[in-house]
Amino acid sequence: MSTYLQNLQNGLFELFSNNSRVILLGEDVLDPYGGAFKVTAGLSTQFPNRVLTTPISEAGITGVAIGLALRGYIPIVEIMFGDFLTLCADQIINHATKFPNMYRDVTCPLIMRSPMGGGRGYGPTHSQSLEKMFLGIPELKLIAPSHYHQPGQTIQHIATQEINPVIFIEHKLLYRETLQLNSEALPLILKTDETGYQTAILRNYDVGIPDVCLIGYGGISRFLPELLKKLAAEEIRIIALLPESIDPVPIEMLAHFAAEAGRIVIAEESTEGFTWASGIASQLYENLWGKLHCPIKMVTSARCAIPTAIQQEADVLISSLNIENAILEVISWA
């Protein structure tokens, strides 16, 4: 069984072997260092001309990648910490996503890869989950595989199928996790949803209908093996849905399975307010009006900077306990 990191590394190797148009740019991506989280380890040795280490110029390298994309290449940009994506926002929003939209016959297959999320004590500017800032941008997709997915397969799918910009989000704490693809403890189904990406569907029970539908993505998956086991012992039946495509979101599939439970919790690590969860919730209300037993409960991190100190950081970030309490709260509605 491979880890999330190994799976992603292997996926990049396969992609580089199969498609000579793929180029990777990023800071500190060359061997022996191999990138801040080692995702590109070995890649520059194997493909020296196609792995470019760049100056510390996030906006600049994004623009360079867009130039490559406009001229037939498939560039992958590694942004060392997702927090720095704000520096790339103008190039992504005002350039990369505009070209395929406003120009005729232009594609811009740009892939922005970036680790997001907290839990490692990196502090306020290196721990955020800023993907919500890029939600709802026309011609931009956000893909965030969990450790119930295969990130290496997904990035190959993006490189071969997508013709326009994609932000690919990797949660820092998932890198070392073992992929949960054949877990016997939790029956897992990977279903290709209406976005063309896969939604991981987990159930912590064998028979009956679920009490609660838990929706999350990416790094939220790290809580699930333990949490779902714990809730199963409390006889609380959960169906967990983890779409890897977070924008566009497979709302039809989510609504279909959420309707079984009638009680919904949506969890994400970004800070409270104007979240992915709130966007999903509004669409689910529309889809499931009259079928819900209680209001949809959203769980996020607190609305403040993410502290460095271990206990303070833990207090601010979304936790397994937050999700568990939200689940108990929605079941408690009569």
Add this chain to the structure above:
Amino acid sequence: MGMIIKMPLLNINDESATLVRWLHSDGARVSQNEPICVVETTKSAVDICAEIDGFLRQLAPVGSTYITGYAIGFIASSIDELVPNFEHIEPYSNNIVESTSPKWTKKAQILANRLGVDLIALAAAHPGVLIGEELVKSVAPSIESESLRAVNLTAVTHLPITHANDTHQERVLILGGSGGAALVLDILSDVLTQQAIGILDNNPKLFNTTLMGVPVIGGFDLAIQLWQEKKFDTLISTVVKDIADRVSIFERFTQIGIPFTNIIAANANVRRDCRMGTGNLIVHGSYIATGVTLGNNNFLAAGTYIEHHSIIGSHCTFGPRTSLSGRVKVADRVKFGTHVAVEPFIEIGTESVIASGVVLTSHIPSYSIVKNASNSVIRHAR
């Protein structure tokens, strides 16, 4: 009889709460619904109110944390009533809530709260067992009424008889001499097969008066003598104010073999394939749809609508214009106010009280008092 004040379950995440302060001194007179103490959970501070009038006995000191169900006080109904013996559950040590090995699953706890199951009692009855969802469901107050199983149900299709070709009229003795008796007399004025021969009432002031030409001839006890003298054939009870009274009157006479009858207004509509026991009083304009089962001793005021295949237990009273949709189940001794509306398939547990105008959209556990239109249980009567 007095009432023990137990630490309530205040929210689903707290199995215990801290007694912050008493609002009345030990022995003070308190009134029903008056706040008597303040308790605090991790989320909020809540007032606990007296459920009856009486005298407060403080049983637990403030500042400590007590498990849900712990007896923190007693309200004596008289100044000299003693605190009854009860099994004490140990309180948690001061301010520290240890997570001991759980006695029940969280799902069981949530369901027990929803269905009105006393989880602490259940756990005590099953020592060493982790109480689960199935066990809670199995002991949840059964909607199927106990007495309905014992009722001798007969098929009834009520077709008003408007011409007298029957030489034998059933002689009915009416129990209770107030408004209900007038209703019965009015109904019988249209019915040729039944005739009221007298009224019994325990109020001596009514003796020797008449109601619509029918005399009040004595107290309830007189029924036994009159039965022995074969002065009447059946009884009907018009006592509706207190259901417990209604039950005890019915049981007293049926146990010694004096039968009750069904009184059905001529313009009430009892459709095909209905079954009912005895002692039911069905007032003008009521509609009992096909397939309905009615137990004993129910009182259906004017315009009660009971839709098809609903099952009603015994000793229930329905205020005017109460409407039950199809396949509703009502247990015993349920009291409906005026103009209650019940959605299809709803089940209502024993001894629940549904206030006027309530629209029921979900099941009601036994012993619930349902008030206001939003259909929430405001307290458990037992």
Add this chain to the structure above:
Amino acid sequence: MNADLEMLYEKMVLIRLFEETLLKLFSLGHLRGTVHTCIGQEACAVGIVSALDSKRDTLCSNHRGHGHFLAFTDNTDGLLKEILGLKSGICGGKGGSQHLHVNNFYSNGILGGMVPIATGIALSQKLAEENGISVVFVGDGAMSEGVIYESLNMAALWKLPLLLVIEHNQIAQSTPWNLEHGSAIEGRPVAFGIPTETIDGNDVQTIYAATKKTVDDMRKNAHSRCLLLKTYRLGPHSKGDDYRSTTEISSHQMNDPLKRAETVLPEKVVMGIKTLCQTRINQMLESFSLI
């Protein structure tokens, strides 16, 4: 030499007449949004672009890009349709004046934003080994945008065939250049190791010649270069937003690049070219029923 000048002059006249027409159409309410003209700067567009090979070289332009576009494509019809917002415009009416693309031409409305993209295109040209050159136009105003300097660093570092053309028109919208810059602009690419040549931006022949030489050098030996063209914006920033004194503007009228060319060319040639271009513009307008 004169043959070159006639060709260059004709392109400049066409751009001038096209843009004057746009201003008229704007006044008549036929255009929406905004239009930035390059009146007075035609020599920059024509001199640079005429020295390029539109098959293998690419051009990234900015908000003031009609001149660049026409010099590169000569597609007056497609451009006018686009600015008029017609579905048959080169970008289906979505782009309008500032967002244009055909073949190797790309323009966008974010100042400085196209420079890293031009750098990426230069990287693709270097990887393709076809000796193509990536040209990007910016004004002196945009030279305060940080992303340009990130790009110059990478272009120099990776020896990319990037030609940065700075049209130094002395003004950024309404703010004169000396209120925007703390140092001479031409020194900046040099600081990154990029050879920079300052040229009279109103002398189309000189620009053309310098560009030809620069581009030849770059094709032989891939590296980045910068040309800084000293020019003057005779028209407003867009429309009705010019607060410069008429004295100041009229002092530059004599330096109009078209007039400079006319002093060299025979009058008969000048008249001939003007008539030719005017006829072409009129025919275009007639086809749209705009006159």
